[in-house]
Amino acid sequence: xxxxxPDPNLLSLNTATVREKWNLRQMIDGCARHGICGxxxxxxxxxxxxxxxxxxxxxxxxxxxxxxxxxxxxxAADRKGRRAAIDDNLRAIDDAAMLEAKCLxxxxxxxxxxxxxxxxxxxxxxxxxxxxxxxxxSAGVPLAIEPLHPMYCADRACxxxxxxxxxxxxxxxxxxxxxxxxxxxxxxxxxxxxIERAGDKRLLAFHIxxxxxxxxxxxxxxxxxxxxxxxxxxxxxxxxxxxxxGFHEVEIMSASNWWKRDADEVLATCRVRHQTAC
Amino acid sequence: xxxxxPDPNLLSLNTATVREKWNLRQMIDGCARHGICGxxxxxxxxxxxxxxxxxxxxxxxxxxxxxxxxxxxxxAADRKGRRAAIDDNLRAIDDAAMLEAKCLxxxxxxxxxxxxxxxxxxxxxxxxxxxxxxxxxSAGVPLAIEPLHPMYCADRACxxxxxxxxxxxxxxxxxxxxxxxxxxxxxxxxxxxxIERAGDKRLLAFHIxxxxxxxxxxxxxxxxxxxxxxxxxxxxxxxxxxxxxGFHEVEIMSASNWWKRDADEVLATCRVRHQTAC
Numbered sequence: 118x119x120x121x122x123p124d125p126n127l128l129s130l131n132t133a134t135v136r137e138k139w140n141l142r143q144m145i146d147g148c149a150r151h152g153i154c155g156x157x158x159x160x161x162x163x164x165x166x167x168x169x170x171x172x173x174x175x176x177x178x179x180x181x182x183x184x185x186x187x188x189x190x191x192x193a194a195d196r197k198g199r200r201a202a203i204d205d206n207l208r209a210i211d212d213a214a215m216l217e218a219k220c221l222x223x224x225x226x227x228x229x230x231x232x233x234x235x236x237x238x239x240x241x242x243x244x245x246x247x248x249x250x251x252x253x254x255s256a257g258v259p260l261a262i263e264p265l266h267p268m269y270c271a272d273r274a275c276x277x278x279x280x281x282x283x284x285x286x287x288x289x290x291x292x293x294x295x296x297x298x299x300x301x302x303x304x305x306x307x308x309x310x311x312i313e314r315a316g317d318k319r320l321l322a323f324h325i326x327x328x329x330x331x332x333x334x335x336x337x338x339x340x341x342x343x344x345x346x347x348x349x350x351x352x353x354x355x356x357x358x359x360x361x362x363g364f365h366e367v368e369i370m371s372a373s374n375w376w377k378r379d380a381d382e383v384l385a386t387c388r389v390r391h392q393t394a395c
Numbered sequence: 396x397x398x399x400x401p402d403p404n405l406l407s408l409n410t411a412t413v414r415e416k417w418n419l420r421q422m423i424d425g426c427a428r429h430g431i432c433g434x435x436x437x438x439x440x441x442x443x444x445x446x447x448x449x450x451x452x453x454x455x456x457x458x459x460x461x462x463x464x465x466x467x468x469x470x471a472a473d474r475k476g477r478r479a480a481i482d483d484n485l486r487a488i489d490d491a492a493m494l495e496a497k498c499l500x501x502x503x504x505x506x507x508x509x510x511x512x513x514x515x516x517x518x519x520x521x522x523x524x525x526x527x528x529x530x531x532x533s534a535g536v537p538l539a540i541e542p543l544h545p546m547y548c549a550d551r552a553c554x555x556x557x558x559x560x561x562x563x564x565x566x567x568x569x570x571x572x573x574x575x576x577x578x579x580x581x582x583x584x585x586x587x588x589x590i591e592r593a594g595d596k597r598l599l600a601f602h603i604x605x606x607x608x609x610x611x612x613x614x615x616x617x618x619x620x621x622x623x624x625x626x627x628x629x630x631x632x633x634x635x636x637x638x639x640x641g642f643h644e645v646e647i648m649s650a651s652n653w654w655k656r657d658a659d660e661v662l663a664t665c666r667v668r669h670q671t672a673c
Contacts, residue, residue, distance in 0.1 A: 228608075233626040239584070268546045270582035271608045271624045281584050304548035306517070306559050330506075330549045332613055346549045348511040 120350055122392045123365060129155025129183040130384065131324065131368035132162055138380040141166045142174065149178040151384040155364040157184040157322075158216070160209065168212045175216065182218040183364040184261065184296065184322050185209065189223040189274070191245030192238040194230050199241060202226070206249045213258040219363065220261035220321040221253065222296050227272045238275045247289055254292040261296035261321040262286070266304075268335050278302070279311035286319055297356065298324035298368065300339060303347045309355050317360025325349055325395055326369045337372035341386060343394030353395060365395060398628055400670040401643060407433025407461040408662065409602065409646035410440055416658040419444045420452065427456040429662040433642040435462040435600075436494070438487065446490045453494065461642040462539065462574065462600050463491040467501035467552070469523030470516040472508050477519060480504070484527045491536045497641065498539035498599040499531065500574050505550045516553045525567055532570040539574035539599040540564070544582075546613050556580070557589035564597055575634065576602035576646065578617060581625045587633050595638025603627055603673055604647045615650035619664060621672030631673060643673060 130153050132144045139147060141162040148156050156175060163171055163185070175182060188209040193199045213221040225242040228235065246260065253260050262282040265274035276282050279295065279302055286293045295315050302308055312320070327345030332338050342349055353365070367387045369375050375383050408431050410422045417425060419440040426434050434453060441449055441463070453460060466487040471477045491499040503520040506513065524538065531538050540560040543552035554560050557573065557580055564571045573593050580586050590598065605623030610616050620627055631643070645665045647653050653661050 228624055233624050233629075235582070235626065266545060267582040268544065268610070268613075271606055275582075277582055278584070304513070304545040304553075304555055306556070328549055332546070335546075335610055335613065346506055346511050348513065351511075 123353065123395055125152070125388070125392060126154050127364050128153050128388065128391045129157055129181070129364035129366040130387065131157040131186065131366045132159055133186070134367055134369045134375065134387070135380040135383055136162065137376040141171055143380070145171070145174050145178055145180065147380060147384055148180055151381070151388060153384060153388065155181045155183040155366065157182065157186060157366050159186045160212065163212060168215045172216050181364065182216045183366050184220045184222045185213040185216060185218040187222045187224045188260070190226040192226045192229045192241040192275070194232065198229070199245065202245060203248050206245070207252055210249065210253050210256050210258050214256040218258065220259045220294070220296065222322065223260055223262050224265060225262060225274045225276045227270060227275050235275060242276060243285055243288065246285065246293065250289055250292055259321050260293050262293065263296040263298055264301055266301040278305055278307070279315065280307060283311060283314055283319070294319035294321040296322035296324060299347050299349060299352050300324070300326050300328060303328060303352065308352070312355045312359050315359060317362070320356060320359060320361040320363070322366060323353070323356050323361060323363060324366045324368045326367060334372065337370045339369045339371050341369060341375060342367070342390040349395045365391065367391070401631065401673055403430070403666070403670060404432050405642050406431050406666065406669045407435055407459070407642035407644040408665065409435040409464065409644045410437055411464070412645055412647045412653065412665070413658040413661055414440065415654040419449055421658070423449070423452050423456055423458065425658060425662055426458055429659070429666060431662060431666065432457070433459045433461040433644065435460065435464060435644050437464045438490065441490060446493045450493050450495070459642065460494045460496040461644050462498045462500045463487065463494060463496040465500045465502045466538070468504040470504045470507045470519040470553070472510065476507070477523065480523060481526050484523070485530055488527065488531050488534050488536050492534040496536065498537045498572070498574065500600065501538055501540050502543060503540060503552045503554050505548060505553050513553060520554060521563055521566065524563065524571065528567055528570050537599050538571050540571065541574040541576055542579055544579040556583055556585070557593065558585055561589060561592055561597070572597035572599040574600035574602060577625050577627055577630050578602070578604050578606060581606060581630065586630070590633045590637050593637060595640070598634060598637060598639040598641070600644060601631070601634050601639060601641060602644045602646045604645060612650065615648045617647045617649055619647060619653060620645070620668040627673045643669065645669070
């Protein structure tokens with residue numbers, strides 16, 4: 118199959134990619150300067166600038182907010198902790214609405230402190246999403262469960278496969294879909310089928326980066342597209358076959374490499390690699 | 396459910412646990428000294444002592460060889476590389492037969508150098524196992540596919556779930572089963588069902604250690620049973636419900652902790668934790 122590069126206007130920047138160098142204002146301006154049409158902010162940076170001010174600046178620059186990172190983190194050791202998580206998710210939904218974000222990304226959370234009860238944590242995730250879903254529907258903010266790589270099961274997200282995430286979507290109904298991050302799901306032998314099962318209505322986001330060999334850190338050693346082993350064009354083709362027409366959001370956490378580089382260089386590299394390796 | 400400790404005679408030592416301190420002769424003697432009735436050697440240590448000498452010494456000490464680590468590593472960039480892997484697996488089968496090992500553990504291999512063709516690698520795995528299976532059957536050595544954690548998909552094993560491993564067993568037939576390593580599969584929401592699907596005939600080994608939070612290294616930061624988040628008694632109960640009556644093999648790769656400790660202390664700790672956390 119010959120390689121056909123994606124529409125360059127579908128590139129989006131997940132701001133984690135340059136979080137060590139820029140604040141959100143710089144990120145917004147950087148995207149505009151580099152002709153990157155989408156942006157996905159994280160809430161810590163959003164809080165610094167303020168959601169209202171951020172929304173205005175993003176609109177002024179003509180950018181699409183491809184997602185807000187992140188809600189989730191539902192499991193907690195006690196009722197008070199779970200309630201606090203719900204409240205935080207409700208605020209995140211309001212922020213996402215103000216930004217007119219395509220979705221609120223849910224990193225659902227792992228085991229509560231001291232717990233080994235994985236099934237219990239998964240139940241808390243289902244119940245937590247269920248509690249905030251009505252508010253999300255009213256606000257017009259689709260919730261995107263992001264299945265995280267199984268290496269994050271204990272401490273970040275106990276939903277680790279597309280199949281599990283889609284089971285939750287089936288159970289909880291409208292307003293809920295999936296953020297497909299190639300880094301998290303590339304290994305899954307059922308990936309193609311599950312993307313097809315999701316269908317265009319539930320495919321809410323597509324995140325890209327690369328899996329490096331060797332990977333030196335579980336969290337912050339992601340690669341630039343093309344530097345690793347993920348067949349990104351193949352996964353993109355599955356997304357497109359399922360009807361996905363949304364953005365391709367670059368999210369690279371890279372403490373020893375990309376986070377150290379000049380952020381303009383990082384954005385320029387994303388532009389190039391989007392056209393050669395995705 | 397009240398905790399009922401396992402039969403202490405079912406403890407086995409995977410020699411990777413003390414590989415930095417002892418040679419195979421010391422490991423064999425150490426198991427006997429600590430009342431550990433099973434042992435699972437790695438081939439590098441076996442080669443140092445010689446399979447024949449090792450087999451005699453293990454028999455003299457009355458130990459059961461719960462597995463030989465390891466065959467596999469089937470994918471390669473060219474025909475010559477794949478042929479070399481087959482030949483190496485045939486030799487591993489002969490060694491396992493000489494040791495009267497309960498199984499030869501297969502770490503099936505990842506992507507060939509420079510390749511992103513995951514489906515192709517998985518086909519090479521299937522074909523490779525298929526090529527050595529007759530020899531294994533003749534030698535009376537069951538082959539145990541070990542599904543490895545998805546974080547090893549690129550470089551160690553592209554079979555990462557029980558379901559995938561059992562699909563291979565279904566396809567290739569008798570003489571093939573699974574090594575269930577809790578570290579690799581604990582996160583899988585389908586684990587209980589897949590253990591049941593495997594059934595006692597195909598459950599060839601049960602490896603134990605623990606998942607630490609945080610995990611600082613992808614390869615060598617495994618925890619002692621009880622120090623992490625895996626509900627080992629629960630997984631053991633699923634194995635037993637499926638009819639598994641074999642050993643519980645401790646395999647801890649721990650560069651910053653257990654590999655540095657006195658090996659007698661490590662074995663003594665394994666004995667205790669087997670009775671309190673498994």
